[in-house]
Amino acid sequence: MQPEGVLLIGQQAVNGGQAAIRAVNPATGEVLEPVYHGGSGSEVEQACRLAEAAFDSYRETSLEARAAFLEAIATEIEDLGDALIERAIMETGLPRARLEGERGRTCGQLRLFASVVRAGEWLDLRHDPALPDRTPLPRPDLRQRHIAVGPVAVFGASNFPLAFSVAGGDTASALAAGCPVVVKGHAAHLGTSEFVGRAIQRAVAKCGLPEGVFSLLFGAGNEIGEMLVSDPRVKAVGFTGSRRGGTALTAIAQTRAEPIPVYAEMSSINPVFLLPEALSVRGGAIAEGFVASLNMGAGQFCTNPGLVLGVKSGALEAFVATAGSAVEASAPQTMLTSAIHSAYEASVEALAKHPKVREIARGQAGDSACQCRAGLFAVDAEDFIADKSLQNEVFGSTSLVVECRDIDEMARVAERLEGQLTATLQMDDDDLATAKALLPVLERKAGRILANGWPTGVEVSHAMVHGGPYPATTDPRTTSVGSAAIRRFLRPVCYQNLPAGLLPEPLQDGNPLAVTRLVDGQREG
Amino acid sequence: MQPEGVLLIGQQAVNGGQAAIRAVNPATGEVLEPVYHGGSGSEVEQACRLAEAAFDSYRETSLEARAAFLEAIATEIEDLGDALIERAIMETGLPRARLEGERGRTCGQLRLFASVVRAGEWLDLRHDPALPDRTPLPRPDLRQRHIAVGPVAVFGASNFPLAFSVAGGDTASALAAGCPVVVKGHAAHLGTSEFVGRAIQRAVAKCGLPEGVFSLLFGAGNEIGEMLVSDPRVKAVGFTGSRRGGTALTAIAQTRAEPIPVYAEMSSINPVFLLPEALSVRGGAIAEGFVASLNMGAGQFCTNPGLVLGVKSGALEAFVATAGSAVEASAPQTMLTSAIHSAYEASVEALAKHPKVREIARGQAGDSACQCRAGLFAVDAEDFIADKSLQNEVFGSTSLVVECRDIDEMARVAERLEGQLTATLQMDDDDLATAKALLPVLERKAGRILANGWPTGVEVSHAMVHGGPYPATTDPRTTSVGSAAIRRFLRPVCYQNLPAGLLPEPLQDGNPLAVTRLVDGQREG
Structure with missing residues (x-):
């Protein structure tokens, strides 16, 4: 065939x-x-x-x-x-x-x-x-x-x-x-x-x-x-x-x-919030999980974790070091098209040249035209807030770590984010209060909120939301x-006093399709 | 006060x-x-x-x-x-x-x-x-x-x-x-x-x-x-x-x-379709009901019946005569503002001057500045189809009768209509086949379809639809x-693997609000 x-x-x-x-x-x-x-x-x-x-x-x-x-x-x-x-x-x-x-x-x-x-x-x-x-x-x-x-x-x-x-x-x-x-x-x-x-x-x-x-x-x-x-x-x-x-x-x-x-x-950069307790207890494991998610499908997912936020600390330094090593070890991957590859290269180049952005690590280079190198960069929260272009999606396996002075600054960064498909919390029990304070902001910014997972991998089910405020989506x-x-792809139509012979079948008396209905505001069936 | x-x-x-x-x-x-x-x-x-x-x-x-x-x-x-x-x-x-x-x-x-x-x-x-x-x-x-x-x-x-x-x-x-x-x-x-x-x-x-x-x-x-x-x-x-x-x-x-x-x-002109059997059996009563609906609130309703379609016949002539007499007898009514009154006068004037439109009747003139005269006009279906401006809403108690050669031409007019809030069928049992043939067109054009009633009077209930395709509404x-x-004013948010302490109350285990839910796609409660 x-x-x-x-x-x-x-x-x-x-x-x-x-x-x-x-x-x-x-x-x-x-x-x-x-x-x-x-x-x-x-x-x-x-x-x-x-x-x-x-x-x-x-x-x-x-x-x-x-x-x-x-x-x-x-x-x-x-x-x-x-x-x-x-x-x-x-x-x-x-x-x-x-x-x-x-x-x-x-x-x-x-x-x-x-x-x-x-x-x-x-x-x-x-x-x-x-x-x-x-x-x-x-x-x-x-x-x-x-x-x-x-x-x-x-x-x-x-x-x-x-x-x-x-x-x-x-x-x-x-x-x-x-x-x-x-x-x-x-x-x-x-x-x-x-x-x-x-x-x-x-x-x-x-x-x-x-x-x-x-x-x-x-x-x-x-x-x-x-x-x-x-x-x-x-x-x-x-x-x-x-x-x-x-x-x-x-x-x-x-x-x-x-x-x-x-x-x-x-477009979505899918912020991941590293809350302090989780970061200090299991920063290394989080870093490994993060880079695995980042590299999945050469980063060509709308849910790719393109932004990571943490509070400056030894634990964040350790996270960055571990993630950086994992990125350095990342094998090159073939991207979908040469146009996507070129766009990726240009976006990474723009990050690398940004005066406020530090390069943490680059992955291994490939030997064919469409192969990409993973990338990890870092920026101070105030510099991130000051330059909206740093929120542009880099379509591919590159991510930006935003280093915040404290939790309040992390919340301010969250408040400045554009609409997202997802927002992820890496959190432990002792982070609960922090997570609770962040949740209302994340609800306003994203269609899906995850705890202790990675945004890549979108379940096709009844409760899934793959959407979110602009520019993640237009609706x-x-x-x-x-x-x-x-x-x-649906719109409502109301039928007023239609004779039985003219009523569409689903609306006829006796509920012939036997589907759930709202009768006088009460759910039936 | x-x-x-x-x-x-x-x-x-x-x-x-x-x-x-x-x-x-x-x-x-x-x-x-x-x-x-x-x-x-x-x-x-x-x-x-x-x-x-x-x-x-x-x-x-x-x-x-x-x-x-x-x-x-x-x-x-x-x-x-x-x-x-x-x-x-x-x-x-x-x-x-x-x-x-x-x-x-x-x-x-x-x-x-x-x-x-x-x-x-x-x-x-x-x-x-x-x-x-x-x-x-x-x-x-x-x-x-x-x-x-x-x-x-x-x-x-x-x-x-x-x-x-x-x-x-x-x-x-x-x-x-x-x-x-x-x-x-x-x-x-x-x-x-x-x-x-x-x-x-x-x-x-x-x-x-x-x-x-x-x-x-x-x-x-x-x-x-x-x-x-x-x-x-x-x-x-x-x-x-x-x-x-x-x-x-x-x-x-x-x-x-x-x-x-x-x-x-x-904007909506709320077409009323006079089906032949209903028109011939009770055209006079329909004409009375129509003018009552037209005059309600000086015609200042978004659901005002601004368009009436019938097949040329003695019955249609009788309908037009009866409706015309009722319009002539219509007392002047005060409109909401002088701006609305002026716009109404201008719209009626445009109809009256239209080379293809015939004036059937005007209501009584008032003696104060904001009082309006009802109006009834008629036009041939092919002239109506040829000039889209005849679909412009006249906000006030004036309506246009579209005279069709036959039912097919009535269906063609329906197909050419812009989006509407409502569409009304005046029909008797013997009109059922005609109504059935029209229904799919009306469903595509309007948010509410009525039989043997009038579009004015919008019930506030669960099954009501006050909306419809553009330009009736923008959505x-x-x-x-x-x-x-x-x-x-709502949007969905998905929560993935959130710890119990972070989950919003309505989503917590045990359904604490006791509201209906879809669990694994099955409706519960």
């Missing part, structure tokens, strides 16, 4: 007519076959037209039919077998075990959303029965459900070629909500994207769904994505990537005749990982 | 130093005492500083304490007695019964949110217990709750001086969510606003809450509102008013260093009326 270099529009495979795009093996520099040609406005038009045509019918599929579709996608992805993994290794340089794990996560995510669809909580059914005898005015019969917002544009991310790409979290949650999806695949893993896109295409056909439920486009530059976000039939956007990319798409979405929400997950009211993500 | 012409900043009453603002009795033209002076940047600064200082403690008040606060506000408003109603009559020209009803609605709304706060569903508690033995990786303990987003700026609306103003729906839902509120009061009902603001101020003090939980500002122009939306401590905005005002505030909110959500409810994922509005 080989990818064929095509765009997928509904059930068709189409050759794009625009500029050539080729995947490159970042480990070897080898240019990979086949060549892809980017789509044009006509492919965007076709995909959006099909998505719109599919919308009213797809959003009214039964809970069971929609859940079965999500499960069918998972099965089709698994049926791609090793060809998918091998292609992904070639296109990303990521190790096999990581990609196999990521495939498991991707399929697990689709099956989680299948279970969420079946449970039907997402419908958020509400019924306020009529009160015909109420004075001074009777109350009408009012029923509410949530419906899908419309076709959704999803942008594949480079750093998770499966779990945040063609059939990743955004696609799974949008399809679960009842939205057709048009994916703009990432140019860094074209063949992987085509394989997964064909798996979805097959699932659409096998489940007898309208073909417009899914399309996959590619494009060399930003144009095709911009056309997609501008298309009036698209009603929401899911994006994971750079702050520049996310804000650019958001600006386009906001200046449309009908503005639409963009769920962009963009802190949601999550991009976990079952609550389905809400991003 | 007389209003004193002051701004309320926390527990202080402050004289603004800027341009004078005075309320005017629209029925008489009389300029009302006292004079108010608008606030400046320093009052905005003070109000926002207090709001931020209050935030962490207010958002952690117990369910009971917060509910009691909302109830205390209701009681304080009731305790204002007739002075409030008399002032509101003077400032708005609205009849006493309407204002007494609106007061009841406002207090009922506060008490509804008190019950919502107590029930605790809004916390959306989730718990995925640790799975230490899971392979290949253990699962950490993950718990989620929703917390308040931060201080909220609320803009009072002119057309509901109580229910959408200082202690209106936006304030009630934001306070319920745990957000301090800074209100920019509407210049049309300054004294009413001050009375209600003082009631809230007293409730804050009686409940022992930090003073920054509530402030009330006034300003002559747009500046004070713009400063408020620009303030980095404000994290969300609630607005009801014109499309121009809502989009201007949204643009400011989006260009902040940290963009924030604006919930603006802006169709929410409602501004009803208990679900609390969600607009």
